Amino acid sequence: xxxxxxxxxxxxxxxxxxxxxxxxxxxxxxxxxxxxxxxxxxxxxxxxxxxxxxxxxxxxxxxxxxxxxxxxxxxxxxxxxxxxxxxxxxxxxxxxxxxxxxxxxxxxxxxxxxxxxxxxxxxxxxxxxxxxxxxxxxxxxxxxxxxxxxxxxxxxxxxxxxxxxxxxxxxxxxxxxxxxxxxxxxxxxxxxxxxxxxxxxxxxxxxxxxxxxxxxxxxxxxxxxxxxxxxxxxxxxxxxxxxxxxxxxxxxxxxxxxxxxxxxxxxxxxxxxxxxxxxxxxxxxxxxxxxxxxxxxxxxxxxxxxxxxxxxxxxxxxxxxxxxxxxxxxxxxxxxxxxxxxxxxxxxxxxxxxxxxxxxxxxxxxxxxxxxxxxxxxxxxxxx
Numbered sequence: 001x002x003x004x005x006x007x008x009x010x011x012x013x014x015x016x017x018x019x020x021x022x023x024x025x026x027x028x029x030x031x032x033x034x035x036x037x038x039x040x041x042x043x044x045x046x047x048x049x050x051x052x053x054x055x056x057x058x059x060x061x062x063x064x065x066x067x068x069x070x071x072x073x074x075x076x077x078x079x080x081x082x083x084x085x086x087x088x089x090x091x092x093x094x095x096x097x098x099x100x101x102x103x104x105x106x107x108x109x110x111x112x113x114x115x116x117x118x119x120x121x122x123x124x125x126x127x128x129x130x131x132x133x134x135x136x137x138x139x140x141x142x143x144x145x146x147x148x149x150x151x152x153x154x155x156x157x158x159x160x161x162x163x164x165x166x167x168x169x170x171x172x173x174x175x176x177x178x179x180x181x182x183x184x185x186x187x188x189x190x191x192x193x194x195x196x197x198x199x200x201x202x203x204x205x206x207x208x209x210x211x212x213x214x215x216x217x218x219x220x221x222x223x224x225x226x227x228x229x230x231x232x233x234x235x236x237x238x239x240x241x242x243x244x245x246x247x248x249x250x251x252x253x254x255x256x257x258x259x260x261x262x263x264x265x266x267x268x269x270x271x272x273x274x275x276x277x278x279x280x281x282x283x284x285x286x287x288x289x290x291x292x293x294x295x296x297x298x299x300x301x302x303x304x305x306x307x308x309x310x311x312x313x314x315x316x317x318x319x320x321x322x323x324x325x326x327x328x329x330x331x332x333x334x335x336x337x338x339x340x341x342x343x344x345x346x347x348x349x350x351x352x353x354x355x356x357x358x359x360x361x362x363x364x365x366x367x368x369x370x371x372x373x374x375x376x377x378x379x380x381x382x383x384x
Contacts, residue, residue: 097363097379099345104138104376105146111376113140113364115164115217115308115356122364123162123171123356124376131181137162137173144378154190154197164217164224164264164356169193170242172215172224186210189226191218191242200224202238202247206231215240217264217308225250225262225271237262237273252286253293254278260286264308264356272309274317285317285334298332298340306334308356316343316354316363329353331365345377352377360384 103111107126110133115123122140127133137160141148153160154175162173170193178185188211189200201213208229215226222242227235237250237260250262252275260275270289277284277295285296285306298304301319308316315334320327331343331354344352348367355365363379 096382097343098382099347100144100378100380101345101347102140102144102376102378104140104149106136106149107133109373112161112366112374113355113376113378114162116358116362116364116378117165117167118358118360119167120358120362121165122376122378123165123173124364125161127159128374129159129179129183129185131179134179135159135161135176139165139171152192154188154192154199159185160190163215166218166220166222168220168222170218170222172218172226174214174226175199178210184210187212187214189213189215189224189228189240191215191224191240193242200240200242202226202228202236202240204228204230204236208233216262218242219265219267219269221267221269223265223269225265225273227261227273234259235261237271237275239265239271250288252278263306266309266311266313268311268313270309270313272306272315272317274305274307285315287313287315289313296334302327304332307354310357310359310361312359314357314361316357316365318353318365331363333357333363343379345379348375348377354379 102113104126110128111124111126113122113124120142124140125135125137127135129135137152139150139152139162141150152162152171157175157177158179159176160173162171164173165171170191172189172191174187174189176185176187191198191200200215208231212229213226215224218224224240224242225237226240227237229235239248239250239262250271251260252258255278258276258278261273262271263273265271268289270287272285272287274283274285282297283303283305285304287294287296287306287309296304296306296315298319301321302323303320304317306315306317313336316332318329318331320329322328328350329352330350331352333341333343333354343354343363344350345367347369351368353365354363357363361381361384365377366374367377369375
């Protein structure tokens, strides 16, 4: 079950396509009652790091990249892992994927696919978030034809991004009451079940202005994860139990003040996301599992963002090489045994984001094509 991430409703948030319609989408917002909950103790985990060298997969299809969030705060140093070798890229076989481009005909110029469940149902949205082109959420059901899109938008909202879903019919995301030309909009997290929508924002006393709060992923236990941005512009990850309405903080135990986004959670309670590594100041991915916090950084990358995770602890996301106008983005998968593998849609090499993964290893995300359009991508492992 995954999420993020990160740029959909062009709202101002983090850089992961998560947060303020700039993350998994953009920023949206509208007035709605926030769910009331009592903050629970922060998540405590013992620091550890394990990163394996990156491998590159030879692709044979079509896909699209996902947004990224760039935290700004720097805190106390934490351990970093330095990979030692870069294996030769595997080709074809079980290591390859079949790619499909999936765009809603309501706006073929901008689609992002952000999550996929075990039944193959996909969460996403269309619309760039620019003024006059608001984010509009949807679910896409197999066999993925135009008639299989189901609109899903928070009641009364101007923009909505559906960022994650579980196998029980619960979806999460964020909405906005704005569609400003500056793309700086308010964002409010939400969850939906049985046709009923609920706003769920972390109860903070120092929110950003406008407020930015997003839910990015949810598991079958109805536990969602997301983040909010404080008045200083730092992100804070959190968990939200939909059944008990209780919130709890997700942080790096070695640097609890670091800017951090919780982007996805699996059925084992393992959480993936990204944070500002205080030792380097870089944006790194992380996987928190079994009480341990592991830093995930692609060797040689200027930034790594983990955006989805399945029950096998296969983590997906995007990494950036270079900076400024010369920067390129690549999708990746990571497993505890196999390490990093680069996965690029063949029509969007250098512009691919992988945002979600299910237990079958199916990937969803987006990429930018040769015409400058952002296209939704589904990548299915060969042999499945």
